[in-house]
Amino acid sequence: MATPLVVSEVFKSFTMHLRDGIRLPVVADVSFSVAAGECVVLGGPSGIGKSSLLKMIYGNYAVDSGQILVTQKDKIIDLATADPRTVLEVRRHTLGYVSQFLRTVPRVAAIDVVAEPLLARGVALADARQRAGALLAQLNLPQELWQLPPATFSGGEQQRVNIARGFITDHAILLLDEPTASLDARNRAVVVSMIEEKKKAGVALLGIFHDEEVREAVGSRILDVSRFSPRKSAA
Ligand SMILES: Nc1ncnc2c1ncn2[C@@H]1O[C@H](COP(=O)(O)OP(=O)(O)OP(=O)(O)O)[C@@H](O)[C@H]1O
Numbered sequence: 001m002a003t004p005l006v007v008s009e010v011f012k013s014f015t016m017h018l019r020d021g022i023r024l025p026v027v028a029d030v031s032f033s034v035a036a037g038e039c040v041v042l043g044g045p046s047g048i049g050k051s052s053l054l055k056m057i058y059g060n061y062a063v064d065s066g067q068i069l070v071t072q073k074d075k076i077i078d079l080a081t082a083d084p085r086t087v088l089e090v091r092r093h094t095l096g097y098v099s100q101f102l103r104t105v106p107r108v109a110a111i112d113v114v115a116e117p118l119l120a121r122g123v124a125l126a127d128a129r130q131r132a133g134a135l136l137a138q139l140n141l142p143q144e145l146w147q148l149p150p151a152t153f154s155g156g157e158q159q160r161v162n163i164a165r166g167f168i169t170d171h172a173i174l175l176l177d178e179p180t181a182s183l184d185a186r187n188r189a190v191v192v193s194m195i196e197e198k199k200k201a202g203v204a205l206l207g208i209f210h211d212e213e214v215r216e217a218v219g220s221r222i223l224d225v226s227r228f229s230p231r232k233s234a235a
Contacts, residue, residue, distance in 0.1 A: 002071040004094075004172045004204035005034040005057070010066030010080070012049075012056060013230075025230040026052050030066065034173070038220035039195060039205040048225045050208045054175050056080075057206070058097045059087040070094055070173060092120055097175045098166030102158040104151040111136065111146040114164040121169065128168075135164040139190055155182040167194055174198060176207030180214050192217045 010030040016022045027049040034040050042050040055061040057068055059079055068079040072094045079087060079095075091097075096117075105113060114132035119125065136146055139160040145153065150161045159182045166174065176195075180188045188211065195218045198205060209215040215222070 002074070002076065003033045004036055004071050005206065006067070006069040007032050007053075007057065008067040008069065010056065010068065011064045012052060012061065013064060027225065027228040028230040030228045032223055034204040034206050036172070036202040036204050037199050039199055039207060039218045041215050041219035041222045042206065042208050042225055043215075043222040044225035044229075048229055050225050051177060053225060054097070054177050054206070054208065058095065058175055059091070072172075092117075094171055095173045095175070096166050096169055096171035098163055098177065098179045100159075100178045100181055102150055102162040102165075104149065104158070106151065107149055109147045110141070110150045110153070110161050113150060113161055114168055117165060117169045131168060132164065135168055136160070138194070139164055140187060156184065156187065159183060160187060163191060163194070167198070170201070171203070173204045173206070176205060176209070178208050178210055180209065180211055188214055 008031050010027065012027050013023045013025040016024065030053065032040070042053060044050060052061060056063050057079065059082075063080045066080060069076050070079060070090055072090055077086060077090060079090060082090070102113075111129055111132045114135060115125070115128035118128035118131060133146065137143070141157060141160050145157065150158050153161065159179070163179050166176075166179070180191050183191065192214060195205060199220075207218075209218070
């Protein structure tokens with residue numbers, strides 16, 4: 001089986017157009033891969049480029065050069081150069097992303113926010129809602145909240161809706177940006193078990209976890225992003 005995610009020789013700098021075009025190099029020569037069934041943890045100090053790396057892989061940030069290769073239906077796609085339509089197609093079928101904060105959609109009930117990625121893949125509404133409910137129950141979201149839009153939910157409640165939405169599909173690659181940041185110990189443990197289930201199912205996971213206990217529990221290995229810091233290599 002092909003490696004689900006391969007990052008090869010990726011370089012990225014930000015150009016500050018409103019600040020006389022100042023260039024801020026963030027990462028240089030990033031190469032690593034994530035195999036099926038492992039959870040690679042991005043490590044390194046604050047500001048080293050962990051979130052930027054996740055955003056590049058998901059296609060939110062462009063890369064200056066290099067390749068981001070994902071395997072989809074036995075085809076290898078380079079997300080670094082793919083057109084937007086292909087990026088969206090890969091997100092729908094292969095590449096999931098749990099951001100730190102839920103982007104709330106006005107007037108859409110929590111259960112439908114969670115069910116939506118399944119609907120986008122052609123699952124029937126009743127089936128999708130049933131699976132969404134099962135995940136929300138697993139994450140201890142009170143049932144009386146399921147039919148409400150999450151805009152007024154607490155930080156931890158919104159994060160649990162976001163996690164349920166990110167975990168509901170069977171994407172082969174899952175990117176996690178501090179999925180447990182706003183959670184209490186009980187729900188952190190639920191997320192740890194959900195990550196373990198994904199590993200067992202052969203999903204390739206790549207994540208940022210600031211909570212050491214979570215990192216220790218789920219991480220197959222740690223990838224220190226300082227290795228790719230242009231500032232360090234210039235020192
Ligand atoms: N959109 C952007 N425009 C300009 N600079 C950015 C942008 N996004 C990130 N940066 C810069 O890139 C560097 C890396 O930021 P990033 O958020 O990736 O770090 P991080 O390792 O995830 O940090 P933390 O652990 O604090 O979340 C920082 O210096 C940041 O200021």
